[in-house]
Structures are given as structure tokens and as C-alpha cells.
Amino acid sequence: MSLVPPYIESLKAYVPGKSIEEIKRTYGLSKVIKLASNENPLGPSPKALEEVKRSLSASHLYPDGGLRIRAVLAERFNLKLENVIAGAGSEGIMSNIIRTFLTDQDEVLTAAHTFLGFMVLARSRGIKVNTVSLTGDWRFDLAALADKINERTKIIYLANPNNPTGTIFSRSEFEAFLQKIPERLLVILDEAYFELARENPDYPDSMRYRHDNVITLRTFSKAYGLAGFRIGYGFAHGELIRNLLKVKLPFDPSHTAQAAGLGALEDVEFLEKTLENNRKGRKFLFESLAELGFNVIPSDANFVLVLLPSAETAQNLFQTLLTKGIIVRPQETSNLPQGIRISVGIGEENQMLIEHLEKILKVQPAFVGN
């Protein structure tokens, strides 16, 4: 007997990155660093944790569905409450979008190399996922995406910056793209790395201009260091939000996650530290990796993507780094088996990575294609 539809049977379960404890055990190492999951290397926002502690005594009560943080976000971004939704991470809201807007005959469209989560959500709904290649410089090819729209396309997923490439598209590219998009289509604009990217003058802050069929998603998981709590938010036209609110799990985000988000929004100091660390670390990693001869892609996020000569060398380098106590993230899941994504760490972590790579390259220069 198969209790599930064929599109579920064919799915694979999510395989998380290796944990630090796991690697310590496996390789008998005392120091292991994780540059694998684009987490905040400075830890969680201290003000977020303070607010969480204050919230604990009321955690026997059901959450309010994110009402308080929606109000704060609306005020901060000069929107109305009915234009804001909060959820269990931006992936939680994405799941909500899939459940609200898609039916069997719909199709979705995105880049061939982008955040796996969206594709999994669509496929687990039995939805056909169409993709187009990235541009030659590893960016979302918005023109090609617009050309690929067919009469069944219902949602286009864009990540800006993109994960795992770290690249952005510009405001003018995005504007030109939106001109070509029929109103019956929904555009998901995933801005998970927004706080880290907005220093780039080319980066389009999607809050500055509104389109009725664009839903912008953001998260507290990255710049605010709250990945463990599950809290994200979205902005869209009131009609979109109204329908999402009907379908969302009534108690997402959790009481605790909302408290963390509210605290983080006040933590200007922590955000500034995070941006400063990321600015320096990203520059250091990019320049050092390039100097070592690696093919590394310029990034506007908190990670860099390195392209190895082959899938095999990528897998080898990943395994070799593990034995040195450094966890990075191979990219088979984003259809880039020759890629390795390295999250920006704190100064000494980035340093440790580069020092190990230098030594490794002396023994195995093939990693940079020599």
C-alpha cells in the first residue's frame, strides 16, 4: 500500500548540515567551527534574549498570531497592519503562500540554483517547478524568467541576494521585470539577507516601491541571529495578506519567537556589530580565497560561494576541511555540486579557514584547478 501521492513518495527528507558535536566525535577534535548555515557568528541579539526572558512567565498562554510584531513592523516600515504578516520563519510564511495560492494545475518558476526550501515546498504540493539558468555572473536572470512564464505559471520565486550565490539583482532590473509580469502571477521576493545587502547602492529595497502582486519576505534568522526561534515576516497588498491570514496556522509565530523579534528590532547596537563583522569578514574571505586561486563569487550576503573544478574536488575539499574541524556546506542540493558555500564567521574563524586552505593547497593544488 502507498498512502501518499507519487510526488511525496519521490521526495527526499531534508538532511541538515553536520553539527559541531558530531564532527568533534567523528574526528576526535576539540575545536570545530561551523561556517555552514549562514547563522550569525556573533550569536543571538542580546536584547532579543532579554525580551524572551521577560516573556517566559506568560508562555502557558496561546500566542496572538504575531499581532504585536505586525503592528511594530507596520509602524517601522510605514505600512498598515493589513499589509504585514508574521510567521515561523520566512520558510513558514512560504509554506503558507503555497497552501493559499496554488492548485494542482499551477506551476512555479525560479532559478536553477537558489534556495532549496521553496522548491521542496512546491514539490511537496505536487507542483511542477520550472527553472532558468543564472546569468553568466551567477545572478538571477530576470529577463529569462519573464520569458519562461507560461499560462500555468502562478508564482515566481526570487531571492535577493540569492542563496547560495550571494549575488543581487538591481532595482532597474527588478522594475523592468515587473513590467512584464501579468497581474495573475504572484512574485515572492525573498529578502532573507536584506540587512546585510542594503549597503550596496544597487540593492533595491523593496519597501520603497509597492506592487500589488509582490510579497516580500524577511527573517530574523540571519542579521539578528534568531534562527533557533523561527520568526520571519512578510509585506504585501492587503488582499494577499487577508488570504494568507485565513490559511496560516493561528499560533505562528510562537509567543517566544515574537518576543525575540520584538527585542531584536530594538537592538541597533547588535545589528551594527553584525554588519561590521560581516563587512570585514566577507571582504577578507573573498580576497583571501581569490588570492589562493579559488573561483569565488562576489557576495552581498553573509556567505561566499566557491566553485571548485568539479563535483568531486568540491566533495573532497568539504571532507578534508571536516577533518580539520571546519564545517562548510556543499551545494548538491542547489544543483551546484561543484560549489561550496562558506558562511562568514568571526575574525579568527575566517582566519582559521584560510590558514587551513593554504596548507591544504600545498598538498593538493588540484582544488584550485592547477
Place this chain on the structure above:
Amino acid sequence: MSLVPPYIESLKAYVPGKSIEEIKRTYGLSKVIKLASNENPLGPSPKALEEVKRSLSASHLYPDGGLRIRAVLAERFNLKLENVIAGAGSEGIMSNIIRTFLTDQDEVLTAAHTFLGFMVLARSRGIKVNTVSLTGDWRFDLAALADKINERTKIIYLANPNNPTGTIFSRSEFEAFLQKIPERLLVILDEAYFELARENPDYPDSMRYRHDNVITLRTFSKAYGLAGFRIGYGFAHGELIRNLLKVKLPFDPSHTAQAAGLGALEDVEFLEKTLENNRKGRKFLFESLAELGFNVIPSDANFVLVLLPSAETAQNLFQTLLTKGIIVRPQETSNLPQGIRISVGIGEENQMLIEHLEKILKVQPAFVGN
């Protein structure tokens, strides 16, 4: 333009119960009690909060998908890891079940008066929900449910104890029912109130016997007082869990929620206090309400359902109690507009309710149908 399918358009958004702050403001009251949402009147488990505090420093890391608590639950209930799933509340797992097992042509089956959440999840997937009446004594009518199965029925939802009636079905009734259920059907057995009900010798502990197509759902929201964190768990055959794991959001439950659940499982003292308070309070409420002349249903959960002479009197009583600073929960949403569900509070809260009802009845005896 309508971006959503008709079954989404026709849904209504979840309306949460009134908050204590709201009622204080509206009626100018200084003391307001909430006996509306079946929350734990003793607050959250103290050991859960301790464990949460210890977990905070790692909350910038992505959650492990519930791996640690799955292992602890498997050991505690003498199961294998592959038979256990954890999620964002039992409602989160239920959403996962809907996404994993249902396709457009499937139908689901449940009681006419039960937990709204399941019906909303099914309807938001465009699934037809068939229902049968409760028995004369307000219990799930398992025989009628088995008779109502058609060739499209894919999931049967049972809540034991049922919400909002608080009634249970017995082990022998459940066994007889399962004999009639084809293997292609999935039975969701929602045991959200399990810890509170199992003292009744008639209550079937579903862990004592296994069926390949039954998934048992439990929660930390009630007996452990963790509704604000969103953590629940499920037990089922490995094949069911394997498919659910492919579809579930990879980072549910949150890091914090998992820590809370792990702490709560160790909090034997708090659970005992909760059961003791509930035993006394439920008995007091049932007997006092009956004595006042109310039609009150015997309950095995942490609430009692009162049936008023009409929907109008129920609404009147609800509003009258609000003005006295007592929030209870009307039951239009479970198709019982003449019903009012009252959660068991601490001693003085239950006392306050009964005292106010006594006074109210002197002025408006129509509430008990005199």
C-alpha cells in the same frame, strides 16, 4: 482578479479569544480571569523554563528538527526513533499530515462538533469534510463514523477526549472501530488532553497497542503549560513518519520549543500539581454548575461544556460574564452555538465564576432554561 482558489476565498480568518488586557480596557475592570483557551492555570512548567534559559545562548543556530526530543520520547514510550515525530504543536503536525497524504479528490471524515483546527486545515486544502453527529451523550460516534466511510475517505479525525465536549470513547469502542477501517485510510487520533484523561480507567492509552494506519498526536500545550512555545509530537508506523519527515518544515519545532519540551518531560512534580488542580477544579465546576441547574457535560479534559437553552442565551451569558471580568469560550466555531466551554482554572478562579453565575441566575434564571 482573484489570486486564490474558491475554497480559500470562502474561508474565514481565525478569531482568537479575547485577551485579558482587551477585556480590562473595554469594561474598565482591574481583575479579569481567562477560562477560555484550555491553558494551564498554573502557568508553564518551571523545569521547562529552566531548560529554555539554558538553551538561549545557542538560539542563533538552526534547530535540529526535533531530533533530541524524538529520541527522548522514543525511549520513554518504548518506541523506535523512526516512529516518532515532533512539530510546532500538534496542529503543526496535523498541517503536515494534510500536506503529505491528501490530494484533491480525497475526503476527510470527523464529528460534527470537534476541534475546529482540523476542519480548517482540510478546507484550506480544498478537501471535502464529511461529518457525523455525536452520540446522545455527546461522544464521538465511532460506529456512525465507520458507516459513513466512502471510497474517497482518506483521513478520519478523532479527538479523545473530544474538544469542546470533554468526552472520551473507550478502548473497546476504539478497537471495534479499527476493525472496520480499511488499511488505505489514515486515522488521526488527537490526544491533546491525554495526561488529563488517562486517570479514567475507560480511557484507551493508544500507546499500548499499535495500528499501522493510526497516528497519535499529543501536545505540550495543555498539561505542561507550554502553549506559547508550540511543541507537540506524534507516534505512528515508520512508513507514515518517513513520509511526514519529507514534507515537514525542516526547522520545526523551534530550538526553544524543543528545550521547553525536554525540560517539561522531566517535570514530574509540575505534572502532578496540574493533574491535582484539574481533578479538583473539574469536579467543583461540574458539580456546582449542575447544582445551579446548568446542563453540563461530564468531562475528562481540563474544561467543561455547558449547553444553554439556545444560541442566544449562550451569547448573552458569554457577554454578561465578560462584564464581570470572566472570559469563557462560546462554541459557534464547533457548530454548537448554544454551548459555552469553560476551562478549569485555579481554585479561586473557579470559585469566582460560580459566585458570579449564582448572582447572574438570580436576575436572569432563563440561562438554565427555567
